[in-house]
Amino acid sequence: MTVAVWKAVRRRPLRFVLSAWPLRCWAFVLSGTVVGFGVLLLLAVLLFVGIGLSVVGVGLVILMGVAVLGIPVAALERRRLRLVEPQPLLDPHGSLPGTGALPWLRTRLRERATWRELGYTLALGIVFTATGIGFTALLGLSVLLTATPVIVWVIAPDTVMLMPGRTVSDPVAALPGSVAGLLGLLVSAYVGGLLASAQVWVAQALLSARDEDLNSRVIELTRSRARLIDAFEAERRRIERDLHDGAQQQLVALSMTLGLAELELRGQDSGAAPLVARARSEARQALEQLRSLVRGIHPQVLTDHGLSAAVSELALRNPIPVTVDVDLPDRLPSAVETTAYFTVTEALTNASKHSGADRVTVVGRLREDKLVLLITDNGHGGADPVAGAGLQGLADRVAVLKGRLVVTSPVGGPTQLRVEVPCSA
Template sequence: MTASSPSSSATETAYDPGYGHGLDDGDRLPPARVAYGRRTWREVAHLLLNLPEGLGGFVYVSLWLYAGIALSVTVVGLPLLAVGLMGARVLGRLERGRARALLGVRIDEPSPLVRHRTEKGFFPWLWATLKDPVAWRSTLYAFIRLPWGVLTFAITLVALFVAWPVLGHLARALTNADRAMVRGLLCPSSELERRVAELEEDRGVVVDTAAADLRRIERDLHDGAQARLVALAMGLGLAKEKLLEDPDAAAKMVDEAHGEVKLALQELRDLARGIHPAVLTDRGLDAALSSVAARCTVPVKVAVDLPARPAPAIEGIAYFTVSELLQNISKHSQARTAEVELWRRDDRLLIQVRDDGRGGASTAGGSGLAGLAERLRSVDGLFEVVSPVGGPTTVTAELPWRNRTAH
């Protein structure tokens, strides 16, 4: 029993912080507090900021939502809702920034508000804003944050003074719930949601383009071939009346009518070529683009390297894209030469048109190139213009291949 006493004493003193320092029980230091890292302190700061953030967001959202719904029967109700939703987007951006700085949550910013590219004015903006899913999710986030902010603020404040040893684990658990809310409600639109918005916009572009083409065809028929045919009918009627009285004059009028017929036929052929040229249907892009290049005022070299023919719709878009680009070269580029290349890469049809003209071409300002870019985007295509001042100009277009079932 006596031999065990020193051993027992040594074991006790090994864990005694005052042993060997001449300190009495009353002079010994209290146990050291747990040291937390910067990550834990950032999480604690986030939890303490939840209350003022939640209160401010709830008050803002409640005010504009209540006022907008109450006044929705008047002319100011819906615009007020739209303005409030724009503010909700700002709140969402601020919350993403706070989560990024304090919680380390990396979330991409959502895409800008989508509306039809060709629609301008107040009502398209109003409709696009009222159906913005990003803004509505930010609104829901602001609503649920107030009770959560009160709860997390109270728990964190109490833990700072009462439950210090478990504060780190508690802060981690609470901020994990915060991370889940941020990811669930403040993340960008899902890929499907983005795609639906893009398809809605592209559908509008296709409808507008088709309507513009129909108006152009109607105008060309009315002002061109139709007017010539009316004049031709009148001329033949007068020639018929003079046939017995003045055969020479009638013959001359018939000869003039024959010339009008030739012009009318040429205009109809040009119109048909503008709708869909027969050579494109019969022989494909190589022959059709060679025909277009022969009519260009600038010498054009055409190189088409396609193992097969793409879908008819893609062929048509590629044909009219190159046709319009060559028209622009003829009218505006002051080029000496131009080149057209088409080739297939994977499931995409690539088009490149180059000229050595003066450059300065751009898709900005509602130009014809902007219309081409819109048309290609409507079928999931790409369009890029590189045209420094002084030239040269290179236009690259890319279209989906979409294999046709028969060649």
């Protein structure tokens, strides 16, 4: 851990005194003394009240409040550290599972960062407050001694006493006091830098996010994304079921009814017959479009027969000829099959629209418990994942299952997408 104040002192000690660092360090140490004193008083009151009322149960709630008192103090300290430390500290706390005081308290009490912040709060209230008071006395005395000639000039000379039994009679005689005060300010500059460096070092050790905190965030983020994907997949299947069992069946019934009406009007000289025939044709087209939409939402062949059959069925409907070679020993987990299917769907759509290819090959194998898909087209190449949202969307979809997408697309072609999805993710 690097401390900017200590680095400035070691690099150029003389220039440190003439820079803005001493003023920033003084502001940091003095404000920390005020904050620490207030925190110490609050801790003492809460502990006294909490222990006194613990016999009736209310004190336990107050004592839990003492345990989480370090959280707001740490948030304030991370802001106050910006006075002397340009690199901000990351908040070590993770996301909350719900709203309300009880979930917040339960989550925070389980985090190690909460107890580290409580330890820093105790150090701030006891150690740094005591050292800050001593530093305040040193700085205040140095300022008073430096301003002695001004004080002598403003008020009566016999009221200014440099030492017991000796008063200053004029401002010139007070100059030695100013020299002592300037020496005190010089010492205060380095002492303030030392105290600020020590407090920043302790804050970096106790208030910053550690690897374990970041790892827990990554795990929680991955789980959150997986939950979102599961919720999205469940909602998509619900829409598919509603369309299949509801709107599709109604269109089938409407088409049959119009067919019966067309039979009744056959042979009659009526202008309604062409209109009924036209309505039946439009109902048939709407039914075909709805079936295509349902297959796009979640194909039934994927659920019934697996990824190989679903990709083969997808290749038959693709405008560009597609050669499918997907050889899998067993059925894969549902999430892996769904991700792989829609990745192939999007890749074939992109190849049809943008590549200028006249042949696409899809190869799929299972290697070391990992599904590997190679989607290759003989188009003009030059595909850039950064330039558009299509390939980036594919990468995001695969990343949810801890997979990866590798795009190889030199100018002139061919373009190959390598998709790797762990089956154990």
